[in-house]
Every structure is written in C-alpha cells, then in structure tokens.
Amino acid sequence: MPQAHASLPFATLARSPRSGPIRELTPRTPGESIRYIEHDYPSAYSRWRYHPEYEIHLIRRGSGSYLIGDHVGEFSAGHVALIGPELPHDWMSDVAPGEVIARRDAVIQFDQGWIDRCVALLPEASDALTILSASRRGIVFGGRTARLAAAEIEAVGSSSGSHRLAHFFSLLSVLAEAPDHDLEYLTIEQFPAIETVRDGAAAEAGLQYILENFAGDVSMAEAAQLSRMSEPTFSRYFKRASGHTFTDLVRRLRIANACRLLATTTSPVATIGSAVGYRNLANFNRQFRAVVGMTPREYRALPEEQRPVLPSVR
Incomplete structure (x- = not known):
C-alpha cells in the first residue's frame, strides 16, 4: 500500500555546483574488451556526464528522474537504457539526506571501434548495428525486453572470459530484437553534441x-x-x-x-x-x-x- 510521507525528498547528489567539465574518461582494463561496473547512489559516477562509448545501463533499485539528452523521464527498479556516444545522461534517485542506495547501477560500456572490428570478423554480430545507431537518440526498453536484458546484464557482471562475451552478445541480440512496443526513443533525431x-x-x-x-x-x-x-x-x-x-x-x-x-x-x-x-x-x-x-x-x-x-x- 502507498504510504503518506511526512517529508517528500528528491535527489541529493554528491557533487559541487562548480565541478567543471563533465566529459567522462573511461579507463580501459587490460585483458577486457568491454567495461562492466556497478556502483552505489550517490557516487562519483552519479552525475550529469557524457563519453564516447556506448552505454547499457540497468537500475537495480530505487526510483527517480533521468535526464537523457533533452528528455526528462521517470525510472524505477528494472529500468534499462541504451545510450549512444556523446549523449549526456544522468539518473537522479529519491533519497533522504545521508541515504545510500547500494549497488543501484549496473553499467556496460564499449566503443565504436571495437564493435566495428567485431562485425568485420563476425558478420553475425551486424544485427546489432541498427539499434546501436538509433541509440544516439537514447533508448529506454520496457516489458519483456527489459526483463531479458536485465538478466543478461547481471550475467555479464557475474561471468568472465568467453562466458562474459557470450552474455554480452546475447544482450545485444535481445535489444536488437525488441518489438516496437518495448522501445521508447527519447531525444530529437540529432541531439547536438556538447561543443565546449x-x-x-x-x-x-x-x-x-x-x-x-x-x-x-x-x-x-x-x-x-x-x-x-x-x-x-x-x-x-x-x-x-x-x-x-x-x-x-x-x-x-x-x-x-x-x-x-x-x-x-x-x-x-x-x-x-x-x-x-x-x-x-x-x-x-x-x-x-x-x-x-x-x-x-x-x-x-x-x-x-x-x-x-x-x-x-x-
């Protein structure tokens, strides 16, 4: 049952109003072709940011607002999004002062050059190119697609080696095969890149x-x-x-x-x-x-x- 709140908090973020540039530099881990991270909220990753890599993002718990490109929306646990290169994004949870949502986010990042090389060597992977191209607008997945994608994201995080790659490509297939009713495109067709x-x-x-x-x-x-x-x-x-x-x-x-x-x-x-x-x-x-x-x-x-x-x- 919904409960009446004595106070109705919004997001509190651990960042400074004068924090300067928000272009995220993604470190490469030796021996890994994709990057998997999970983090709490708030954390150093919890900020308005953009980067040259694709990002597949799962919210495990909590609720709040997200800002992807020029789109403001709501999220709750199970939210899955695909973010294209250079598209600004942020997920802001409802938290009380001092509250931390442990392991709120599971994130996979990979770059265009790597996926291009994969397709050149493995033509079967080309079925993902259409959805990746569309991700420059930002995409949120719902329904059965979101549930299957969330399971594959978790499997990527809990596996290693060739098993991790198998789950990653299975994840791309799930997203690429999403029916129209499980897709929400977020931004204008060509969201302007942050220039300076x-x-x-x-x-x-x-x-x-x-x-x-x-x-x-x-x-x-x-x-x-x-x-x-x-x-x-x-x-x-x-x-x-x-x-x-x-x-x-x-x-x-x-x-x-x-x-x-x-x-x-x-x-x-x-x-x-x-x-x-x-x-x-x-x-x-x-x-x-x-x-x-x-x-x-x-x-x-x-x-x-x-x-x-x-x-x-x-």
Whole structure:
C-alpha cells in the first residue's frame, strides 16, 4: 500500500555546483574488451556526464528522474537504457539526506571501434548495428525486453572470459530484437553534441543548482552567478548543452517528481505540489496539466498502465 510521507525528498547528489567539465574518461582494463561496473547512489559516477562509448545501463533499485539528452523521464527498479556516444545522461534517485542506495547501477560500456572490428570478423554480430545507431537518440526498453536484458546484464557482471562475451552478445541480440512496443526513443533525431567545456560546466552547474533548490525558489540569476557567467551567457550555454531552457528543465523535474509522489503516496495533492516547489495549488495544477495533459488528481486516479509517459519539451 502507498504510504503518506511526512517529508517528500528528491535527489541529493554528491557533487559541487562548480565541478567543471563533465566529459567522462573511461579507463580501459587490460585483458577486457568491454567495461562492466556497478556502483552505489550517490557516487562519483552519479552525475550529469557524457563519453564516447556506448552505454547499457540497468537500475537495480530505487526510483527517480533521468535526464537523457533533452528528455526528462521517470525510472524505477528494472529500468534499462541504451545510450549512444556523446549523449549526456544522468539518473537522479529519491533519497533522504545521508541515504545510500547500494549497488543501484549496473553499467556496460564499449566503443565504436571495437564493435566495428567485431562485425568485420563476425558478420553475425551486424544485427546489432541498427539499434546501436538509433541509440544516439537514447533508448529506454520496457516489458519483456527489459526483463531479458536485465538478466543478461547481471550475467555479464557475474561471468568472465568467453562466458562474459557470450552474455554480452546475447544482450545485444535481445535489444536488437525488441518489438516496437518495448522501445521508447527519447531525444530529437540529432541531439547536438556538447561543443565546449564551458557548455558542459554551465549545464552541470545549472542542473546541480536545480536539484538542490527546486522545491524552493529557483533563480536563473543565482545559477548564473554560481557558474560565474552573466545570465544571457549562462542561458545560452545551458540550452545548448542540455537541450532545455533553464525554466523548462525546472518544470520538467518538478512535475516528474510530482508524478512519482502521486503514484506512490497518499499525500494530498496540495502537499505534493508544495513539496516539488509549487506553493500555489492552482499554479501546480496548471503546470502539471501543461506537461502531462491532465490534472494531478486525474493522473492519480488512472491505473498505472494507463498513466501517460512524460513528453519531452521541445
């Protein structure tokens, strides 16, 4: 049964608003052609980042919001995503201050050159190329595909040698054969690459500021000041790197969190609105309807399978 929350926390992240570049450098492990890692939340990996490798990402436990390219969505345990090269991404869990979600994430990374060489030597592997190409938009898998993929990701983590590679290629086959109803493409067709360190630093600082303050008053002027930029400069870099205006992203993250609280607690709508930063119930209803297409009460009344997926802001 859903429980009413005395307090309704959002994500707390272990990172600084002035943390600078967020391009992730992926170390190569001698003797391994793919990289498998698992980590807690929060951790050094829990940040808005991008890298040249493909990434297959499993959330084992917890719930929260994710930001992939320009798409803000919700996740829960069993969430499986395929992220293409250079596509920014972050998963932000609902945690209380000081709480740690142990081994929340299981992650597989591999690069384009390696997969190209595999296909050249093993033509049977070419069936994965279409889904890998599409992953530059970001893909979330659901249904039976997500369940099969999660099992293969865990098998990759628990095996070694040729057994690990066997599970990896089985995982690629599962993703490549996913039916349309198990696929959600996330971003615009060609999400712009982050061009400069300053782009990334502005988006990282802005996102961190939003996450730390979105339940209260959020000011782009303050975010710009933390980034040591003028407001127009900050706004330009933030939009170019994140795909959103500052105001759009604040609203999206607030409404995504409200959707989870409506679905998982019995707290009054007004309490939830206040918890995600809307002190005025009428404004909360208006903003929620603008994003979701219905009121919070209407959303809560729907069976889970009928609740709409949050659309991207364009």
